[in-house]
Amino acid sequence: MKQLKLAYDTMLAKHGMGAALFVAIAVTLWVVVFITLPQLSMLDYSFRFNLPADQIGTEADHYTLDQYRSFFFNNDGSVNTLDLMILLRTIVAAVIVTLIDVLICYPIAYILAHGAKGVAARLMVIGLIIPYWINEILRAFAFRVLFGATGVVNTVGMQIGLWDVPVDFIRADVALYFGLSYAYILLMIFPMYNAIEALDHTQVEAARDMGAPLWRVHWRVVLPIAKPGIVSGATMVFMLTAGALAAPQILGGPSSLWFTQVIYQWFNESSNWPRGSAYAVVLLFTCISFVLLTMRVFKVSVGEIGK
């Protein structure tokens, strides 16, 4: 609190009353009203019953663990494997997508930082950004066109003779994995690029001159520098993938639900907001603890993200 006052005073002395007040009010509003209160309110809601409007505030309206209990257990007391499996599958799929992105983006980030020069580098940056400007829904749609029963992949595959009948890529979730890996490539490359760019290229040359094979140069010289960027990018990709809704809705097979879709159903189809809130809390809690755990393993702090 004292430090906040101090910062406010510095601001006041440096930028004047108007600016200092503006900063103080805007940041407070952002932190309290837009970030903290909604989350608390959702947490509060997740501990309540789903009551009709006229019963809210009456005696029936008290705190309960019911919503969470129904996530873990069915009505008859057995474990709710359906929802638990969906959550587990979402997390595992998000991890796979993140790993795919790390693997395919690392070479590009390295080439961008140390290989490409001038026009080539600028073209590459533009080439990376353009797909990202196209609506998320349309990007998912593109993969649906690509992987549909009469899509290009099936037509080409059948013409070459790889398979005889159209393969249902949508049902097999191939389209979903492709679509999700595609969706957040940019968010993986830029933090990686920023980290790798900081590396002095003479270090790579020195290692090469001393006879280190290419893989070893990357393992011992480039990767340690790139690590914060990789973790930062991986965190963003993981969180966005685990929280994705559009791509699973459009590309997901009918039999495999994403956890966000379960939440969506509780809200928009079953109108059970407390249950939906509880599921959202579960998702948020699971994702954040998973990320923090991974960061601890790789010894990187949250402050690195977005840099």
Added chain:
Amino acid sequence: MNRNTLFGGAYAVAFFSFLFGPLVIMVITAFNSSKFPRVVPWECFTTGWFGELFGNQRLMDGLLNSVIIGAGVVALAVPIGLAGALALSELPSKLRATLYTVLILPILIPGVVLGISTIVLWGQISRGFGAGGLYNGYFLTIVGQITFISAYAMLVFIARLQRFDATQTEAALDLGATPGQAFRKILLPFMAPAIGSAAFITLLASFENYNTTVFTVLSESTFTTALASKVRHGTDPSLSALAVIIITITLVGALTNEAYQRRKEAEMGGRASRSPLYANPVTRALTHPGVVFAILVGIIAVVSFAGSRHDSSMCEAAVLQEKLDRQEELRAAQKARIEAEQKQQSTLPKSNSAFGGAFGGLGGATPAPESAEPAAPKPESPSAFGGAFGGITAPKLEE
């Protein structure tokens, strides 16, 4: 080293094919008249899907809503992001790390969670205080989106602030400017380009957002949510047409920006006098970003005018006719087969030679192509096989 460069180049090509392949294919499907978006079988070149797109009332309403919401988000998220960046620049390092984590968190929180928490909070507020007016799709979407979009704006401002020379403000203060004057005359003009790019990024983010918006928009719909529900309930190539439009706008923006960057670089580097491109007055004018933009827009205008006059109805009618013919053909074949089967059951015991009949039937159909009724010779056909072959070959001979 050379081999590595080659490998790197090949990988880059493969990577960018993955990035652009789906988009290119989607663009191609926008011009195929097939009802389902696909490249093969190619039916007709058409521009009709663009008309279909603009005729979609729900999407166009959503577009208007998106513009309203986007304007609100830009108006709020940019100042909030600026305030966040300024606050971070003044805080002592430990507190700064904490605040940074808090402010950056909404980017990482799943959009679904942000959307839910927003409607839950404002639902409670509107119930508790009877402020029902706040509980509408526009307000909730703006509030829900600025939670995390402000952080995008903030990242842009932080990057710009890092290059700010604080001694400028000190100099202004020493020269007798009030702090307020120094802020308005020194810091804000310095931040102006960043304000522009932050506004652009926030607008784009607001426009594109689905996960949060689909909850907060309640019964309204934005462009993106309308688009998503269209994709989910069956696809048609008018979405590809939309992609064509967006990609075109993006490319024009990218090329104009590239021209602008090149020119600025050339002028700042003092290369302007040396480069022949900038020495010649004609090419100098042609490479001006404004002119580049105008030329591109002109090309697009001409192409879309030409496209709008393209009439594919003849070709489409032909394809339809072809399909109908094929259907008719199949039906005739099926009918013949059924009849033949019936006949087979009755005539087979009496027939002296099935094969002889079959050849006879085939031979009989060939010399009589002008036979108007292909099914007509069938009853007289001596054999089941003859009837079946006659039924299949007759329509082909007619063509």
